[in-house]
Amino acid sequence: MKLNFLKLNQVILVIIFAQFVFTVAANLSVPFFALFVVQDIGAAAAAVGFASAIYWVVKSVLQLPLARWIDKNHGEIDDYYSLLIGLTVTITGLFLFYFARELWHIFAIQALIGVGDAFVVPPLYAIFSRHLDHDSEGFEWAVQSSFSVGAGSALGGTLSGLLVATLGIRPLFLINGTLMLVGLVILLFLKPYIRPKVPTPVGGRVFLEQKRV
Numbered sequence: 001m002k003l004n005f006l007k008l009n010q011v012i013l014v015i016i017f018a019q020f021v022f023t024v025a026a027n028l029s030v031p032f033f034a035l036f037v038v039q040d041i042g043a044a045a046a047a048v049g050f051a052s053a054i055y056w057v058v059k060s061v062l063q064l065p066l067a068r069w070i071d072k073n074h075g076e077i078d079d080y081y082s083l084l085i086g087l088t089v090t091i092t093g094l095f096l097f098y099f100a101r102e103l104w105h106i107f108a109i110q111a112l113i114g115v116g117d118a119f120v121v122p123p124l125y126a127i128f129s130r131h132l133d134h135d136s137e138g139f140e141w142a143v144q145s146s147f148s149v150g151a152g153s154a155l156g157g158t159l160s161g162l163l164v165a166t167l168g169i170r171p172l173f174l175i176n177g178t179l180m181l182v183g184l185v186i187l188l189f190l191k192p193y194i195r196p197k198v199p200t201p202v203g204g205r206v207f208l209e210q211k212r213v
Contacts, residue, residue, distance in 0.1 A: 011131035011193045012140050015124065018186040019148035025179035027156025028163065029097070029172040036097075036169045043103045051110045058114030059121075067122035076130070076195045079123035086119025087184045094177035098170055127190070 008016070029036075034048045041047075070079050093113035100106055132140050163172055 008136075008140060008143070009131060009133055011127065011190060012133070012143075014186060014189050015128050016144055016148050018183045019124075019144065020152045021179055021183035021186060023149055023152025024156040024159070025094075025176045025183065027153050028160045028179070029094075029169075029176045031157060031160050032164055032169045032172065037103075037106060040169060041100065041103055041106060043106070047103055047106070051106050054107055055110040055114040055117075058111050059118045062115060063118035063122055066118055067126075070123055070126065076123075076127055079126050080190065080194045082119045083123045083127075083187065084184065086116045086123075087180065087187070089113075089116030090120065091177050091180045091184065092116075094173055094180060097173035127194075131193070 033051075034045070037043050037048050037051060038045055066082065070082060090113050093109045093116060096105075096109050096112070100109060128144070160172065163175065
């Protein structure tokens with residue numbers, strides 16, 4: 001079945017909707033992460049900064065060689081599996097937050113999620129960039145920003161306040177992980193549009209025709 005929403009191709013649509021779900025999920029728990037660490041775990045406020053730093057250092061350092069590696073492989077199948085593996089690791093980390101009781105648990109989980117996101121971000125944006133429609137690149141990036149990031153953040157932030165008042169902070173991580181799992185399932189619909197890996201001709205370059213839908 002073809003989707004004709006805003007005349008976007010299937011790959012762009014799938015990624016935009018998956019990112020929307022991811023953003024909603026992230027904004028359920030992120031606004032209350034500091035309270036979780038300080039009040040529930042019983043750590044000092046400075047620990048929140050260290051936890052954030054651990055995530056960003058691990059993700060930022062690891063994703064550079066991973067991005068270089070996927071750029072050297074022709075086709076998109078390596079990007080696709082890197083994306084799925086990374087999401088699986090990230091989702092596992094989010095569910096583990098529910099069981100965290102010690103500060104070192106938080107630090108370890110943050111590092112784990114950093115590893116997962118390092119496998120997710122480069123291939124996700126690489127696939128998105130390759131499948132942008134000619135003469136609609138700015139518009140499609142704008143849709144991604146306005147809908148996936150903007151609307152997703154607004155909805156997630158709104159729901160987070162309502163849910164934490166009803167359920168408490170810790171259950172938010174279970175909902176976060178479940179929504180991330182839904183986003184992963186949405187990305188499975190990319191598979192028919194993923195370009196296979198092909199060998200590089202000796203002394204030549206590979207030119208793959210962009211598959212449009």
